[in-house]
Amino acid sequence: MKITKVEAVPFAIPFRKSLTFASGEVHVADHVLVRVHTDEGLIGTAEAPPRPYTYGETQESIVAVIGKVFAPQITGLSALEREVIHARLDRTVGNPTAKAAIDMAVWDVIGQAAGMPVTELLGGWSDRMRVSHMVGFAPTEQMVAEAERVRDTYGITTFKVKVGRRPYRLDVEACRALRTALGDGVELYIDGNRGWSASESARALREMDDLDLDLAEELCPADDVLGRRWLVSQTRIPFVADESAPTPADVTRELLGGSATAISIKTARTGFTASTRVLNQCEAMGVEVVIGNQIDGQIGTLCAVAFGAAHRATTRRAGELSNFLDMADDLLTEPLVIESGTLRVREGIGLGLTIDSDKLAHFRLDR
Known part of the structure; x- marks a missing residue:
């Protein structure tokens, strides 16, 4: 169950109604889809929502840090080596939602491998x-x-x-x-x-x-x-x-x-x-x-x-x-x-989610 690839796919979906609050306003979900692939064909999935006014992360910075820093550090590790994965992610300060999405995608892989829901x-x-x-x-x-x-x-x-x-x-x-x-x-x-x-x-x-x-x-x-x-x-x-x-x-x-x-x-x-x-x-x-x-x-x-x-x-x-x-x-x-x-909670193993490939193709920003 070795990690072979970590994807960070930027996408944008508009809100029907913006949410306004004291520290910001959100009109579009400009998030990042994070997928962890393994050599057994399992794919764990999660979502990273950038909030620059809270954590300093942007969609671009999440894609960059995952692609250039985090993915090379954890590729080749087993998805079960969670402590090792976190130790390597924590070499880089900040970037909380990028790290969190990788962690949850890894848990999704573990749930699928165990044949159990993550919850x-x-x-x-x-x-x-x-x-x-x-x-x-x-x-x-x-x-x-x-x-x-x-x-x-x-x-x-x-x-x-x-x-x-x-x-x-x-x-x-x-x-x-x-x-x-x-x-x-x-x-x-x-x-x-x-x-x-x-x-x-x-x-x-x-x-x-x-x-x-x-x-x-x-x-x-x-x-x-x-x-x-x-x-x-x-x-x-x-x-x-x-x-x-x-x-x-x-x-x-x-x-x-x-x-x-x-x-x-x-x-x-x-x-x-x-x-x-x-x-x-x-x-x-x-x-x-x-x-x-x-x-x-x-x-x-x-x-x-x-x-x-x-x-x-x-x-x-x-x-x-x-x-x-x-x-x-x-x-x-x-x-x-x-x-x-x-x-x-969604029924099924892991997180129980399936991505609609047509919707992803429509909303992703990198193609």
Whole structure:
């Protein structure tokens, strides 16, 4: 089961509706399809979504680092030599989504070779997850209409509301309108993408104290160490580290330093291997986790639910698994389906995915 080739195929699929938030705006899924080939004919598949405003990666840089650096370093290794693979990838700093995609594609190969679903290899806790839907910046009435449509169409009852605008009362008004329209039976939480200062965050949270928010995520800048600690010390709801905790070491620093009380795990940036390490850290420290979303397409979403459903701790909260609904198309032969507010793990060995060759030919950018 030797690795013979690592492909990095750039593709672009437009969104029907852009997602706007404090740190950026996404109109097109300009992602990279990553495939790991072996001498036994097995092909593992994953997706790398570049987020230059968060990690500094671009589509071009992901293709380049995989093709010129990572592929030569791991070609010839067995897919089972995961620790060796990671040691070689980690010689190069940064590039988290490129590394994560290779890791997940390798796990897909291992699952296929074992004749088992990856989610069973990872833990096998469940075959599905409850779904949370992100609501991005828009006029308040549009945000409410989107949430109501998603609830009524897909049965989703957990919503992550993007905040971080100035003045902050724009977001307070939107959250209040969402709570009024959706009622008490819906879970609401907020994500600032580092858009507010610590003091703005504190004022906004005070004004939303009666809205029964479940979580608050990355409201202020990650490098405002003292401000974050001050904010977390007076926040009564779990404060989630996301962009500030992209590695296991960052998770340790955020939690021990008092800058967070919960962690967002994103398989798009930590794959399955490092995500497991982060989850184990959090379980050992009694810290809650949520499965986050890197504005993934269906391939990335399938990876996220495969990991999230595998563990008891990650199924306690709804996972952010619905961003692909806003994409105009995707690369899978069999699209993902959200029913009754849940998304099932794909049946079959490995990750259970098959790429539609015609769609890939249409959307790829390198031919």
